[in-house]
């Protein structure tokens with residue numbers, strides 16, 4: 266599944282948020298094989314109210330939500346790229362994730378020490394960016410040295426290496442200017458050529474502004490949140506506001522008391538849904554469904570995938586043997602009330618190999634085995 270790494274300076278609320286995400290995932294999906302693989306890795310269900318609706322319409326025996334793997338990556342401190350703290354170990358964990366969630370402290374609490382003495386999101390974000398940038402610069406420097414020394418094997422590798430060099434030089438310039446690699450415009454060939462380096466500042470990043478419970482109703486009043494928003498757009502990143510503390514308290518409450526507690530804080534839903542949705546949209550991910558008596562299930566794909574590619578997420582054989590897909594939009598399925606009714610009304614379409622799957626499509630694949 267998709268991997269999101271939670272990073273941030275010490276004492277900003279990373280573990281609190283991670284634990285809340287994992288506990289909440291367990292509560293939301295009683296029959297989902299969620300798990301905590303290691304103390305710092307948790308697989309959680311992606312909340313999606315459409316699943317229950319579909320499962321009722323098709324009398325499904327079970328519901329299987331999409332999942333995201335969250336990794337709590339501790340150890341990012343000033344100097345990590347030079348081997349301070351957990352240093353390299355930390356950086357190798359971060360290299361493996363698909364997206365980075367950076368928790369930024371936006372709450373004041375004199376009892377909880379801030380590593381730099383005061384709450385200052387701009388400085389915190391700078392510190393972490395610099396560590397990631399140092400690490401990328403180091404890697405790019407080594408790679409360029411190697412490319413400059415070696416000779417390409419053939420003309421095809423020459424084209425690829427030239428593309429890589431040109432891309433790396435531009436990325437290097439951006440990094441030296443304090444900008445992340447993801448801010449550099451690359452063509453498809455260049456993107457492909459630098460992919461193997463897994464540059465840290467190339468990964469999509471979401472800033473998670475961790476606010477006090479009293480700020481949830483109107484987070485923009487908090488000047489720290491304003492700083493995070495402004496920086497996140499400068500840095501080609503997303504942002505969400507949560508209160509890790511509130512999320513953690515919510516997990517202690519019975520489900521039916523959670524809404525009441527949220528309402529008392531002036532909000533209607535938990536921030537975790539927002540966090541997951543932001544991760545999805547930043548990564549360009551979307552959901553399609555399969556639904557029948559056996560199960561109703563959400564599948565995660567990249568926006569723009571064709572029907573056979575979407576089918577391959579279920580099983581790789583489905584792509585090879587793909588014949589066609591019977592497809593109905595979620596809203597159309599719900600308004601028709603059943604697959605048969607949707608077919609009668611002409612809402613269930615038969616789509617071929619070229620069909621680009623849309624968000625919320627309910628699909629039935631026909632294939633040869």
Ligand code: GDP
Nearest residue numbers: 275276277278279280281372374377476509510
């Ligand atoms: P980490 O070092 O980033 O993993 O931080 P922790 O999650 O361990 O949190 C550090 C301390 O801050 C703990 O005592 C938390 O209870 C507290 N904390 C976390 N989030 C909040 C919050 O939103 N408000 C307040 N007041 N305290 C928080």
